[in-house]
Amino acid sequence: MKFLDIGEVSAETGVKPSALRYYEAVGLISSVSRHGLRRQFPPEVLLQLRLITLGKKAGFSLDEMAGMFGRNGMPDLPRAELQQKADAIDRQIRELTALRDTLRHVAACPAPSHLECPTFRRLLQVAGKRRSTGKETGGRRRPA
Structure with missing residues (x-):
């Protein structure tokens, strides 16, 4: 060998x-x-x-x-953990997609001031609720 x-x-x-x-x-x-x-x-x-x-x-x-390698060093992949990680990535993709869409809206918003834009104000409200519940951090609150 x-x-x-x-x-x-x-x-x-x-x-x-x-x-x-x-x-x-x-x-x-x-x-x-x-x-x-x-x-x-x-x-x-x-x-x-x-x-x-x-x-x-x-x-x-x-x-x-x-823990994903057996005694011989070969993969021993835990399917349940992999599925959980894939689910977490799906959640992250949804959150990042919403964030991207928000940023694009803010960049292209025709309102004279973002605070005059009802869509922007609604998006801020939604973002504030997510932050206060800790949903974006997997249940852990981050300091403001």
């Missing part, structure tokens, strides 16, 4: 060597040996790193991702 050194893994995945060393330290990936001072990784590390990159983009923490 041909192993990949840390430089090859970094070049192939775009993950910096410092991040690779950190991922190894926290148990997300494992090197199998060293060639001089350079860590050597099995080819499967490329798949693991692609899954870690996808998980980070989806908003999973490194701790959550650590």
Whole structure:
């Protein structure tokens, strides 16, 4: 079996060597040996790193991702957690779409003053209700 050194893994995945060393330290990936001072990784590390990159983009923490690899380092993906994350992304998309539409309305509003625009005032009221209930932060209130 041909192993990949840390430089090859970094070049192939775009993950910096410092991040690779950190991922190894926290148990997300494992090197199998060293060639001089350079860590050597099995080819499967490329798949693991692609899954870690996808998980980070989806908003999973490194701790959550650590639980998504079995003892052999291969994916053991929790379908229920993935569905929950997909649902959260759907909610975020709806909220961001509403925010985008609000910004576009404000940018193009023909009213002499935004405060004279009934649509703008309604959108502010809706945004204020969301903020006060903590809906945009997943139930946690952020300081104003």
